[in-house]
Amino acid sequence: MALAxxxxxxxxALRAGTGGVLFAHGAQKLFGWFGGGGIDGTAAAMERMGFRPERQSAVAAGLGEAGGGALLVLGLATPAAGAAAAGAMAGAVSVHAPAGFFATSGGFEYPAFLGFCAAALGVAGPGRYSLDHATGHVLDRPWVVAVAFTGAAAAAFGVVRRRALATAPAAEDLAELDDRDGD
Incomplete structure (x- = not known):
């Protein structure tokens, strides 16, 4: 078999594995499939994690994972698919980061790995066995890669920043803690 x-x-194989896992996670969020909470359960979880507005955050996470995953499996609009999935995983990393790196302690290892795989596929392209290849790469152009990853990076930054602001203690809470400590 030729190297190409x-x-x-x-x-x-990488698209099918990564995309399939991402799709399953997104389907849990969107539809309640595979034991997931659906939109209502995911929105409630998003609220507890500090994401606002919670319902829109649930839809965005579900679409980034399920939509990005499905497109990765198909090899269609691969740069946008990789960027969407990587952006969704950036939000998941922000949730798990306080627990450290390793998944065994609730850390961000797993969502980071999925995000990096999705991003790498978005940049590397889908390969010959893909709908992008079959359609002459109309949705897989260099400018699409740049636009998709710029948009995903901006969205991920916004999501992570909003979550950090929503979960940060308010100034009055900090003042109250100082008063209790005698400072």
């Missing part, structure tokens, strides 16, 4: 075909098969 092996690389294309490797990209197909």
């Amino acid at each position: 075909h092996r690389k294309d098969l490797g990209l197909l």
